[in-house]
Amino acid sequence: MGEFDFIDRSHSNAEKHTLKQKLFGTQEVLPMWVADMDIATPACILDAVRQRVEHPIIGYEIMAESAYGAQCDWVNRHHRWRMEREWLSYSPSVVASIGCAIRAFSDEGDEVIVQSPVYPPFYDMVRKNNRKLVLNPLIQEDSGNYRFDVEDLKSKITSKTKLLLLCSPHNPVGRVWARDELIALGELCVQNGIVIISDEVHCDIIFPENTHVPLASISQGISESTVTLLGPGKTFNMAGFSISTVVIASSQLRERYRKEQHKVHYGDGAVLSHVAFEAAYTHGDVWHAGLLRHLSANREMIEKWCRLHPLIGFYKPQGTYLAWLDCRALKMGDRELREFFVKEAGLGLSAGLSFGKEGSGHMRLNFAVANDVLRKALEQLSHALERNGYG
Ligand SMILES: Cc1ncc(COP(=O)(O)O)c(C=O)c1O
Known part of the structure; x- marks a missing residue:
């Protein structure tokens, strides 16, 4: 090439x-x-970091509003979802955010649904936080295509089911979930008071003829029950900057999440990562x-x-x-x-x-x-x- x-x-x-x-x-x-x-990693990111290093102090900094704005603009441009700035907060890792959300929205012994096969830390986060793992395996059709098993999901929901971990697009099976599939899943969770943690970190690697639909963009009801995890790590090959965001539209869920987040005190992250993040979403198209x-x-x-x-x-x-x-x-x-x-x-x-x-x-x-x-x-x-x- x-x-x-x-x-x-x-x-x-x-x-x-x-x-x-x-x-x-x-x-x-x-x-x-x-x-x-x-x-x-794209030159626009490395150049921005080089430029920042010209300033001789790498101290505590908070992430610039313009950096969050750049991500909101990118998501709107690429995925037609208008996120509001106040929904977003910094996280050093998508997996850490999953752990934090599990603690924020469930108690020990509660049930968390995972759609297997899936990225292994999904299981780890449920188990290590002493929640009960409930599997809702994907169905593989004769064509090889994977899909959700909504009937199985319905049968597994109990009064203890508090969360569903969604991987969208799905690692490892490579599905980009279609809008109607997400609606069926999302509505079922809303009806049962289940919060969905939607890990959308692979959402920018989408092949022609497929469209990534951010779960929380579907309807107000689904949006109010969803915690979306986004980040530039996969898209721009910059995982080493350890920077991602947690997007929560519901003020009530946001408050519960942030209370939990404050307990681990990872602050606002590292300045070179902030600069890299903003450059990626601004100049990376x-x-x-x-x-x-x-x-x-x-x-x-x-x-x-x-x-x-x-x-x-x-x-x-x-x-x-x-x-x-x-x-x-x-x-x-x-x-x-x-x-x-x-x-x-x-x-x-x-x-x-x-x-x-x-x-x-x-x-x-x-x-x-x-x-x-x-x-x-x-x-x-x-x-x-x-x-x-x-x-
Ligand atoms: C679905 C998914 N979520 C999260 C991550 C890792 O995210 P982070 O490094 O920000 O914890 C990966 C990395 O492979 C992944 O595939």
Whole structure:
């Protein structure tokens, strides 16, 4: 593509490299697991940070109103949702916000619904906060498409059910939930007094013909029951700045959330992150459009490869840069599958089982890498399949 700088991060502290030994038992894997990219963070962000460093004091600062304004404008421009400034507050991490919201809107022993398979910290936050995890697994249709199971959800709601954790778009299955699906889910939660924590951190990685609908933009009723988590970390490959926002339209929920947030005292974050955040949402449009072109090309490459290797099932993700590979036709156990990817294919992917038992037999591949790196990874996988009689 030539549009981006791809960075060799093997001599940095990048998690994808430093944790190779621990996760895969070897250094000899091409790491394609943790959800960040090998693409340089946009120059507009790095320039803004460089400029800020010209000022010799990096002290306590509060986030500028213009930074929140830049995010509101971005969300309105890209997702047609008019957030009001007073709904927003700073958070250093989306996962930390999930934990905080769980404590704010439920008590120990209350039930929290999670739609499996899903990003593993969803489970951790429920368990570590001593709430009861209630699974509402996604349904997989014969086409490979995943959808909500609203009937199952209805049957699982009790007087103890206080929260539902929504992943939108969904990591790992790549669904961009459609408006009517979100309405059905949202209305059911409103009717039952369930607060929805909507993690929309992947909302800017959406492929053509799909539209991300912010849950809270659907109706006043749903908006009043929703806590939306947003951030520039995935969109602009700037997770290391540890900055995101919590968006709550209901003043009552906002007050409860902020009371809980004050207990952990993470203040207003770090000044260089504020600057990076504002620059991203103000100047990042052109870079972002290029990113989507690059990721679309990689998504096509995987699709073509899977057509030639029918034992690996692939339901094209509608959003996210994560490919959810269905390897069940290889008929391996989960441990064997993982070892096959590491030892035979030399690939460090996320094991499907880590997303819940519904992820058994799957592997998640992060395709936010250079085209050449992806091609090499797929070649390694082709050779491994052939060598082991799956060709
Ligand atoms: C769905 C989802 N939520 C949250 C995060 C992490 O957010 P943070 O680093 O801000 O805690 C990730 C990272 O992969 C993610 O996929």
